[in-house]
Amino acid sequence: MVELNAALLAKPVRRNRLAAFVEQRWYSRPGWLWLLCPFEYLFRGIAYYRKKILTQRQTTSPLPVIVVGNISVGGTGKTPVIIALAQYLRDNGFKPGVISRGYGRTTTTLHCVGPSSTAANAGDEPLEIYQATRLPVIVSADRRQAVQYLAESGDCTIVLADDGLQHYTLPRALEIVVLDGDKMFGNGHCMPVGPLREPVSRLGSVDEVLVRGGNRSLLGASVFQFLTVGLTNVKSGEKKPLNFLCSLPPFYAVAGIGNPQKFYTSLNEVGQLHCAVEKPLRYTACSFPDHYTYSEHDFTFANHSPIVMTAKDAVKCQAFAQDNWWCLNIQADLPEPMLGRLLEKIRKVTTDVI
Structure with missing residues (x-):
């Protein structure tokens, strides 16, 4: 049995009370957040028209892009999924590269993550992905620029986009959504009443849904x-x-x-x-x-x-x-049936297989 040693001095959690309150409401009943429902409707409307407008601005991508993202705020396990998918694609004859915005980095220019990179100039998750895979990882606020960089390098035949599900100017061949099996959709509301970036109905248009553990299932989703x-x-x-x-x-x-x-x-x-x-x-x-x-x-x-x-x-x-x-x-x-389906879909969208 694992015990928590209460004799040691605990480090306080560095979170403000408002953030803690909002998160608690997001994953239970909305409570006082019901008062923000008009803003939720506004958020949904903006998200709908934003998607419609930005999708129209998409241009042809020089490489097929697989977006791995989520529809909620917070961590769902995307980074380990990206790493596993990158290794799987490499094992099956592809030359994968990864693009990311590089959340939290102190620079804004395009950065090719390498052995001398730090979290300050690359972001923590891109650096973690690079150290785990040693594959090309490009960080840029302009994800289309990152894809173009990988295409011109000649070392990449397919791109994994870390997050970016709502970055609709980025052309994508496939979309994968990762969900936390314990938190799922929270209270089911979009921000600011709930944790969702987009309505649950968005899942009906993606290629694969991955649910990490938990006790709840979702029809058509794969559990990992x-x-x-x-x-x-x-x-x-x-x-x-x-x-x-x-x-x-x-x-x-x-x-x-x-x-x-x-x-x-x-x-x-x-x-x-x-x-x-x-x-x-x-x-x-x-x-x-x-x-x-x-x-x-x-x-x-x-x-x-x-x-x-x-x-x-x-x-x-x-x-x-x-x-x-x-x-x-x-x-x-990752479950083998899902990987098999994904590989079949990828082969249909690219001919750049070694």
Whole structure:
């Protein structure tokens, strides 16, 4: 059984009360947010006409683009899905590249992510994707410019767009939506009453819907899970098996992602599977805002205790990581029937197969 070590001083969650209240209402009954219903109708109307106008501005893409996005605010697990899809496409004879806006970076120009890139100039998720795949990853606010760059490089035959489902000026051959199986559509309302960027009916026009875990299903959707596969030292890159986690003294679990509870659940599952009953995992959960920009001063609370964090957090902490900082490696386990259907659809939209 995994225990939370209450004896350790917990790091307060860095979220303001208004954001916490709104999120609580988004994933339960709207409550006072009902007063914002007129703004929801306005939002829906703007989203409808925006899609209609921007779609008309689409031009021909030099490469087929697969958009992987969501219809709600917050993390749904897109980054591990992008990584899994990129590796699958490479294994099946394609030359995939990835484009992303690079949320949270401090620069605005087009950037080709490479070994010397940092989260500051590439964004945390694009850097995570590059380090996991070593494939071409291009960051640009203008996604069409990023696609053109990949096409001119000659090293790419198909493009995966990280997010961008609502970026309707970007031509796309296929659309994949990723949902959180626990949160799903929240209270079912669009912003600001609920978490949806577009109505649920939008799913009827996409090619594939992936639901990550959870207890709720959706007709026509494919369910996938995250697999926890090991640990990597944030500073040295050393790899360790999962049972290494059981040998750690009380540690801090750090998550700066859209849904940090998913990370803590993964830790608990590792403890239940790999740790002895008499020596359970002992950790203090430390949640930071999604895409948080870390500095070494943010970790003074740990007082040299071990830290275990997500891969998305690790890419932002490599420059000042200590020897006992570890990253929990998680992979998206995509269902074979969905991959088979997707591959068939991709072969129909491209002839650039090696």
